[in-house]
Amino acid sequence: MTSHTYMAVALAADLHYAEQVQTLIKSICYRHQNVRFYLFNKEYPLEWFHSLNAQLNQINCEILDAKITYDWLNHYHTLPHVTEATFYRYMLPQLPDSRVLYLDCDMVVDSNMLPELYLLNLQGNFLAAAPDMFLNHVGTHWYKEFPNMKPYFNAGLLLVDNDKWREHNAQHDLFNLTSSYNVQYADQDILNIYFQNKWLQLNPAYNYQTGAIRNLREHKLFGWAEKAVELQAQAQIIHYTTAHKPWQITPTGEEDVPLRQRYWHYQRMQWSDIIARHHNPTN
Secondary structure, three states: OOOOOOEEEEEEOOHHHHHHHHHHHHHHHOOOOOEEEEEEEOOOOHHHHHHHHHHHHHHOOEEEEEEOOOOOHHHOOOOOOOOHHHHHHHHHHHOOOOEEEEEOOOEEEOOOOHHHHHOOOOOOOOEEEOEOOOHHHOOOOOOOOOOOOOOOEOOOEEEEEHHHHHHOOHHHHHHHHHHHOOOOOHHHHHHHHHOOOOEEEOOHHHHEEOHHHHHHHHOOOHHHHHHHHHHHHHOOEEEOOOOOOOOOOOOOOOOOOOOHHHHHHHHOOOHHHHHHHHHOOOO
8 A cells, every 4th residue: 555545544552452452443444445554552462463464454454563662651640541552642753654543442433434534634733633522611621831721632533744743843742741741631631732722623523522421410511411412423433431431331320331332333343244345335
């Protein structure tokens, strides 16, 4: 594949997220071909990539091993359910592509809109992202050094102008900021600080955050919670945010994870069915 014929999609995950990585990839490949995936990781063996490429190559896709060799990232502060892999997105400029779509691995793509999104005019911005459906409505999320944190994007989906990131040495600056400030939401806060007013806002349907409903209700922001519920029907990329995930058992008495069954729809898919769908498009 040449850079003009494929979409570059970057992922980042620990080995214990291997099932979620495959589920996300299946959700993409169900409706799309000509995708080059990169997986930022420390632990995935070469055989894992060979096995997955045996399927992907049949639909003109591939996945490449983007190995992380840094051993100091685990010193950075994260939320309890988040690991150091969250910081791997800082290293997007190390990929050769001029444009990269980064996706968190607790997501599924539930539409055929990726090419349209991927080719979006960034209008000179460093990235495009969707607003955070919870933190944008909470007035208390700011820092003494950075009192203006709005508008605020969710970092689970980033459409990145990689040339611009390289030109401005963004990777170096992001790591420096992370070392200098103790923030609540790890890399997401740092990315919002660094790229303030330098990002293009996407429709929240491109990064529908399931955890927002619960968080908004807990903060008594019921009007915004209802709007988040209404937006479910338009969700094109589903992001299972917070510690409540669809692959976990929902405790008795708790509200289930929104759009939980969409995750299992793709998790249960067989590669043979995905491949056959592209080879026999009338089926």
